[in-house]
Amino acid sequence: MKLQDVLMKNKALALADVAKDAELTKQIQIRLRELQMPIGEPDGRFGPITNAAFVRFAQAFKEAGTVLSPTIAKQLIQARTIPGIKNPLLELLLPERVAGLIPNASLGDVKKYLPEVLKALDEHTILERLTLVATLGTIGVETGGFRPINEFGGTDYFKEQYEGRSDLGNTQPGDGARYHGRGFIQITGRANYREYGKRLNVKLEENPELGLDAKIAAQILALYFVDRGVNKAAQNQDWEKVRRLVNGGLNGWDEFSAIVEKALKAI
DSSP states (O other): OOHHHHHHHTOOEEHHHHHHOHHHHHHHHHHHHHTTOOOOSOOSOOOHHHHHHHHHHHHHTTOOSSEEOHHHHHHHHHOSSOTTOSOHHHHHOOHHHHHTTSTTOOHHHHHHHHHHHHHHHHHTTOOSHHHHHHHHHHHHHHHSSSSOEEOSSOHHHHHHHHTTOGGGTOOSTTHHHHTOOEETTTBOSHHHHHHHHHHHTSOTTTOGGGGGSHHHHHHHHHHHHHHHTHHHHHHTTOHHHHHHHHHSSOTTHHHHHHHHHHHHHHO
């Protein structure tokens, strides 16, 4: 059966019956995906992710989404936008899907931190599929999961790497350890803490531990992506450049590229 058949018969079809029809389900998935719903590759299975997208689509047209009605079939065929949905990624990207893409990312962490990450990308007008893929890969590698963290290492390591580094603005004794990497993207150095603190209107230089706050860490990540052109590299699918712009090299490349590959298929 096709969407056009539902429309022509002018009779609602129970979702249980839709789920039994792989061809119809796949047609629905293709249309939802074309409308930027983050449902992954159309596979003909009416699972929970497809169901969530279908329900939200139906609600946008003032229906509950409990059946495939002729009205919703018509909108799936004809709609070019979804009323009331500015960015489907912001509303419909399920934490369960993201947690499955990143090794060692707990579902609890993703549920807690993903909303702030999506919100920050959206506020800086870079929330779209490929930039999101770059974001997930970056957070997965930089944090070893999905949460803002202190840079791996200890005081002696931070002193060795960063103490006295004028290029990082570390001009005072103890700056190397005090301004070690924090957050989703490991902001490092007094100068960076001062700069991002001013731009976000928070006392980040005075209190560098604020770099672990979810909202602040997400905002820093989004600003960094814009400042360094990480989002543009993602748009070009130049994943090596994405990694180099964040890391300065290709450390963690295997893990990063694996997350990117899975995310491209899933989102």
